[in-house]
Amino acid sequence: MTKAVFLHRADSIYDDAPDVRYEFPRTYLKAVREAVGDWIVYYEPVKAGPRGYFAVAKVREVVESPPGNGMYWAMIAPASYLEFDSFVPRLIAGRPLETALREPDGTPKKGGAVQLAVRRLTETDFARIVDMGLPGDLESVEAARYNVVPPGVPASAQGFAFKGQEAFAAPSARAIVERVERRPYRDVAFRRKVREAYGYRCAVSGLELRNGGGRPEVQAAHIIPVEKGGSDSVRNGLALSGTLHWMFDRGLISVAEDHSVLVSHNKVPGDVVRRLVGPRLHLPQDERLHPHPENLRWHREHVFGRGDPMPS
DSSP states (O other), rough: OOEEEOOOOTTOOSSSSSEEEEEEEGHHHHHHTTTTEEEEEOOOOGGGGGGOEEEEEEEEEEEETTTTTEEEEEEEOTTTEEEEEEEEEEETTTTEESSSOOOOOOBOOOSGGGGGGEEEEOHHHHHHHHOOOOOOOOOOOOOOTTOOOOTTSSOOOOEEEETTTTEESSHHHHHHHHHHHHHHHHHHHHHHHHHTTTTOOTTTOOOOOOTTOOBBBBBEEESSSSGOOOOOOOEEEEEEEEHHHHHHHHHHEEETTSSBBBEEESSOOOOHHHHOOOBBBOOOSGGEEEEHHHHHHHHHHTTTTTOOOOOO
């Protein structure tokens, strides 16, 4: 097993869904097979956008893609994909984060490995990149986000610095894996990304409510629950108020293919619909963060209309 970097762009010509599968040509088959059972980092190339390194996931297996056209899928292990809390830049102080992309003097290499869609990644580089994107203090930062933080206490620390060509003070790869596998940590990371994507506004009601301390009341709902194989991708999430989150999980409301809101009218009182439910979802400005159609279809087919009526 070995860790790797997978290049992905939102407008890819390949049949990619980063939290489910990564399509690639035979050229990279050996390198991807080496990553089976191990973790990879997703990277957005320079010409595709500004995100740099943006997510981590675990490769479950490699299969030939159905068309039989010489393409393959790296299937992502369920509940392993996790987007970074903040994008990790390609360069720090002018130096690439990946050792394989640096010249002996630390400057970026040109051509060669830089252009590969799949690159092997050292344990140290993996730990450094993921630690920047998903810092160890994320839970405490979120807990203190709307509370008063004592002066002089940083909200977060990146946990490493360059010293010559190397880095120090980064956690081990094993510690990083333990972090990103831990459910409470993942819940915090998912909640932060979903609420941010929707501007802290409920996707169904359109309301942005905050308590006296400024804390958003909106919650992050999984469209396909994690226990049913759903991922922690923003595209498997909706920002919902507490009541609408409950209704969504119970199958009292759902979302159509055109993003109109569906209501189980024989189970939801009309006054609740009039007060809380808008005609269409309020979606993130970034189309890359819109709910994935397959996730919404799953909710319609497996959850919608199956719950009990709302209590009177």
